[in-house]
Amino acid sequence: MTVLVLTCEEDVTADLVVAELGALGVPLVRFDPADLPGRVALCAEYARGDFRGHLSVDGRLVGTAGVRGVWVRRPGTPAARAPGASAWLTAEAGQALYGMLSSTAARWMNHPAAAERARIKPWQLRVAHGSGFAVPPTVVTTFPRAAEQFAARHRRVVVKTLSGPPREEPGLLVPTALVGPDADFAAVAAAPTLLQRYVPRRADVRLTAVGGRLFAARKRSAPGQVDGRYGDSGHGWEPVAVPERIAGAVRAYTATARLAYGAFDFAEDEDGVWWFLECNQGGQFGFVELETGLPLARTVASWLAGLDSA
Amino acid sequence: MTVLVLTCEEDVTADLVVAELGALGVPLVRFDPADLPGRVALCAEYARGDFRGHLSVDGRLVGTAGVRGVWVRRPGTPAARAPGASAWLTAEAGQALYGMLSSTAARWMNHPAAAERARIKPWQLRVAHGSGFAVPPTVVTTFPRAAEQFAARHRRVVVKTLSGPPREEPGLLVPTALVGPDADFAAVAAAPTLLQRYVPRRADVRLTAVGGRLFAARKRSAPGQVDGRYGDSGHGWEPVAVPERIAGAVRAYTATARLAYGAFDFAEDEDGVWWFLECNQGGQFGFVELETGLPLARTVASWLAGLDSA
Numbered sequence: 001m002t003v004l005v006l007t008c009e010e011d012v013t014a015d016l017v018v019a020e021l022g023a024l025g026v027p028l029v030r031f032d033p034a035d036l037p038g039r040v041a042l043c044a045e046y047a048r049g050d051f052r053g054h055l056s057v058d059g060r061l062v063g064t065a066g067v068r069g070v071w072v073r074r075p076g077t078p079a080a081r082a083p084g085a086s087a088w089l090t091a092e093a094g095q096a097l098y099g100m101l102s103s104t105a106a107r108w109m110n111h112p113a114a115a116e117r118a119r120i121k122p123w124q125l126r127v128a129h130g131s132g133f134a135v136p137p138t139v140v141t142t143f144p145r146a147a148e149q150f151a152a153r154h155r156r157v158v159v160k161t162l163s164g165p166p167r168e169e170p171g172l173l174v175p176t177a178l179v180g181p182d183a184d185f186a187a188v189a190a191a192p193t194l195l196q197r198y199v200p201r202r203a204d205v206r207l208t209a210v211g212g213r214l215f216a217a218r219k220r221s222a223p224g225q226v227d228g229r230y231g232d233s234g235h236g237w238e239p240v241a242v243p244e245r246i247a248g249a250v251r252a253y254t255a256t257a258r259l260a261y262g263a264f265d266f267a268e269d270e271d272g273v274w275w276f277l278e279c280n281q282g283g284q285f286g287f288v289e290l291e292t293g294l295p296l297a298r299t300v301a302s303w304l305a306g307l308d309s310a
Numbered sequence: 311m312t313v314l315v316l317t318c319e320e321d322v323t324a325d326l327v328v329a330e331l332g333a334l335g336v337p338l339v340r341f342d343p344a345d346l347p348g349r350v351a352l353c354a355e356y357a358r359g360d361f362r363g364h365l366s367v368d369g370r371l372v373g374t375a376g377v378r379g380v381w382v383r384r385p386g387t388p389a390a391r392a393p394g395a396s397a398w399l400t401a402e403a404g405q406a407l408y409g410m411l412s413s414t415a416a417r418w419m420n421h422p423a424a425a426e427r428a429r430i431k432p433w434q435l436r437v438a439h440g441s442g443f444a445v446p447p448t449v450v451t452t453f454p455r456a457a458e459q460f461a462a463r464h465r466r467v468v469v470k471t472l473s474g475p476p477r478e479e480p481g482l483l484v485p486t487a488l489v490g491p492d493a494d495f496a497a498v499a500a501a502p503t504l505l506q507r508y509v510p511r512r513a514d515v516r517l518t519a520v521g522g523r524l525f526a527a528r529k530r531s532a533p534g535q536v537d538g539r540y541g542d543s544g545h546g547w548e549p550v551a552v553p554e555r556i557a558g559a560v561r562a563y564t565a566t567a568r569l570a571y572g573a574f575d576f577a578e579d580e581d582g583v584w585w586f587l588e589c590n591q592g593g594q595f596g597f598v599e600l601e602t603g604l605p606l607a608r609t610v611a612s613w614l615a616g617l618d619s620a
Contacts, residue, residue, distance in 0.1 A: 037452040037499060045460070046435045047447035056453075082500075088476035089501055095472035096450045096502030099432025113427045122409025125356045137357035140406045142347040143366075150355070162405035166398035189347060190392075191399055192406030 002066050003304045004055075004101070005030040007073035013286040013297075014073050020301035031057045034076030036093045038083070044100040053100045067106045069304030072115065074282070107260065109304060110281050114258040118281040121162050121194065125276075131252035132245065133276035136197040144185040147195055151181045156198040158226060176227040199275045201225065205266040207242065208285050208296055209250050209259070211303040215294045216242045218268065237291040246274055253279060260303065312376050313614045314365075314411070315340040317383035323596040323607075324383050330611035341367045344386030346403045348393070354410040363410045377416045379614030382425065384592070417570065419614060420591050424568040428591040431472050431504065435586075441562035442555065443586035446507040454495040457505055461491045466508040468536060486537040509585045511535065515576040517552065518595050518606055519560050519569070521613040525604045526552045528578065547601040556584055563589060570613065 003026055007014045014030065021028045031040050044053040044064075053064035078093035079085055098112060110118070117123060128135050139150040140162065151157045160176045178198060187193075207216040220235040242250075246266075254262055263283025266274040285296040302308045313336055317324045324340065331338045341350050354363035354374070363374035388403035389395055408422060420428070427433060438445045449460045450472065461467045470486045488508060497503075517526040530545040552560075564572055573593025576584035595606040612618045 037501060041452040041499070042502065043449065043451035043453050043456045044432060045447070045449045045451075045456075046432065046439070046445070049439045051436060079501075084500060086476070087478050088473070091473035091477075092471065092502050095430055095432065096452075096504075099430045099472070100450065102430065102433050103436045113423055116426060117423045120405055120409045120412065122354060122356065122405065123412050126361060126413045129356070129359045135356070137355070139353065139355045140410065141353035141355075142351040142406075143353050146353045146355075161402065162409070163398070163401035166396070167401075168397050189351070190394060191347060191389075192352065192402050194406075 001026065001068045001305060002062055003028040003069045003071065003301075004062075004067055004106075005071045005073060006033060006075040007071075008032050008034070008076050011074050013284055014071075016286060016289065016297035017071070017073075017300050017304075020298045021305065023298075024301055024305060024307065026301065026305040026307075029055070029057050029060065029062050031055075032076045032081075033078040033093065033097055034080035034082075036078055036082065036097055038081060042096060042100055044096070044103065046103075051103045053103065055100075064100065064104045064106075067101075067104050068306045070101055070104075070106045070108050071300070071304050072108065072110060072112060072282075107304070107306065109260040109300070111258065115281050118257045118259055118262075118279065119163075121278065124279055127253055127256050128249075128276040128279070131256065132249040133253070134273055135276045136199050138194065138196045140192055140194050142189055142192050144188045147185040147188045147193060148181075150195050151179060151183065151185070154197040155181060157181075157195045158198050160194045160196060162192065162194050178226050198226070199267040199269055201267040202270055203268040205240065205264075205268050205274055206237070206283075206288055207246070207250060207264040207266065208283070208288060208294075209254050209262045209264065210296065210299045211260055211308050212251070213299055213308075214242050214247055214250055215288070215296060215299075216240045216246075217288045217292045217294065237288055239292045239294055243274070257281070261300070311336065311378045311615060312372055313338040313379045313381065313611075314372075314377055314416075315381045315383060316343060316385040317381075318342050318344070318386050321384050323594055324381075326596060326599065326607035327381070327383075327610050327614075330608045331615065333608075334611055334615060334617065336611065336615040336617075339365070339367050339370065339372050341365075342386045342391075343388040343403065343407055344390035344392075346388055346392065346407055348391060352406060352410055354406070354413065356413075361413045363413065365410075374410065374414045374416075377411075377414050378616045380411055380414075380416045380418050381610070381614050382418065382420060382422060382592075417614070417616065419570040419610070421568065425591050428567045428569055428572075428589065429473075431588065434589055437563055437566050438559075438586040438589070441566065442559040443563070444583055445586045446509050448504065448506045450502055450504050452499055452502050454498045457495040457498045457503060458491075460505050461489060461493065461495070464507040465491060467491075467505045468508050470504050470506060472502065472504050488536050508536070509577040509579055511577040512580055513578040515550065515574075515578050515584055516547070516593075516598055517556070517560060517574040517576065518593070518598060518604075519564050519572045519574065520606065520609045521570055521618050522561070523609055523618075524552045524557055524560055525598070525606060525609075526550045526556075527598045527602050527604065547598055549602045549604055553584070567591070571610070 218240040389399040528550040
């Protein structure tokens with residue numbers, strides 16, 4: 001029974017889980033696909049219906065037959081640090097590694113195919129609707145006139161990115177921002193723009209789903225705060241019970257999306273309604289655990305080791 | 311009832327299908343995601359469980375409610391030709407477009423999530439095994455010693471790419487090549503290498519699966535020919551019946567892989583056995599249709615328009 005942790009070198013969240021796996025006595029191998037080939041080597045043989053694979057990390061061999069769980073935490077681009085790195089080598093190394101791991105009986109947190117689909121925000125909105133969440137009305141458009149009409153209809157709207165901050169400008173923050181109905185929407189023609197009805201919030205809620213277990217934390221908002229991720233509200237994260245209706249919706253969502261892990265963000269309005277904002281399949285949980293003491297790292301470790309139903 | 315054809319400008323295979331859709335009287339919109347935003351504009355609104363979207367191509371409006379089929383033929387990178395093109399704009403435009411199209415009830419040939427997974431060659435080998443195909447023993451490795459042992463065990467092996475020719479060197483051919491057991495395998499450490507037992511062939515077989523319909527074509531090989539894709543065997547493609555066992559395996563494969571379209575390549579050995587080499591979910595079919603007269607374009611067009619079961 002071995003757990004594979006695919007991540008880059010500096011990753012505090014991974015460190016927490018690695019420590020818990022150690023405490024549970026679960027063997028683990030942590031590596032970055034960027035080091036394949038190089039520090040990481042592999043061999044997978046497919047013959048007569050059988051499959052046998054092994055992986056070597058810094059000279060330590062692991063048979064894939066014993067791999068119980070694969071945690072795709074924050075892996076680097078395959079072969080990025082290999083001698084002779086190229087886009088082609090990345091494609092070849094990615095095929096070899098993920099193809100080999102997909103041939104095992106291991107459980108994934110999360111499987112790359114599920115993760116890829118789950119990143120698409122308009123798809124999230126549809127699945128969230130279908131799962132029973134309250135979702136603020138949203139438009140994605142390149143028509144300035146459609147953006148203008150949406151803003152006029154809903155009075156107060158926010159603008160967000162679809163795909164997150166630009167990767168080519170690390171460190172650039174793109175917080176959600178309020179837009180008034182009198183704004184100039186001409187620039188909408190230059191890039192698809194997501195506008196969403198503004199939800200005046202009394203708190204942010206982060207719900208972390210790990211396998212079948214749900215952990216929610218709540219942070220009171222500062223008056224008029226628009227984006228709970230930035231700025232200091234003067235309040236901290238505190239554990240909060242998960243309403244039954246929300247628990248059902250989360251389970252429906254993760255089942256449809258085939259996610260073993262999901263970090264759900266909600267805005268809690270003045271009536272106590274939790275509005276679905278997004279589900280980040282690779283969301284951090286270190287800050288929640290550190291502030292609230294919720295046992296997230298231990299739960300992730302147990303799930304990866306297959307000890308969750310024991 | 312409209313069919314969307316996502317492809318770049320020069321695409322003879324798409325031209326064939328577009329002509330058939332025209333002959334069937336099916337409205338179609340052909341565009342390249344590279345032109346979003348720009349010649350292509352979109353709007354998708356998500357409100358109270360409802361979804362309404364429309365797309366504009368060269369000023370022509372199409373409502374997504376009427377889209378019956380989406381053909382992901384050979385689309386360009388989203389926003390690649392947009393003013394202010396950037397990796398971020400590509401991410402935003404891709405989310406907006408594929409998110410909107412995933413929110414419709416349209417059938418896909420093929421859905422991007424299924425296509426992405428189906429490209430992984432080691433995964434193909436496992437699914438092919440499980441579907442009942444004969445698959446030549448294969449190894450994927452970065453260990454020179456493992457490659458050497460595999461070659462010694464099977465005497466005659468071929469080396470292939472995992473991911474296809476390098477995209478950064480357009481036009482470079484990487485044909486499958488014979489490797490003797492005395493070869494120097496040291497370079498295997500520099501890149502994951504796929505070796506496969508050589509199948510001496512008397513013919514190449516291309517089987518095209520379109521929805522539930524299967525079309526096979528066969529081309530006799532030149533003596534000693536290793537890669538049917540390159541070089542002139544002196545023979546042409548001819549239609550051939552699909553053996554019952556192969557038909558069952560193809561249906562199992564496309565069901566597992568969730569593919570509406572797949573181009574299967576087989577090597578037919580001296581005993582008449584069809585050995586699975588690969589399934590290209592985006593494989594060309596124009597050359598098969600032109601040489602054999604098999605009605606591939608018409609079948610693709612009918613499937614996309616939902617006329618296949620009529």
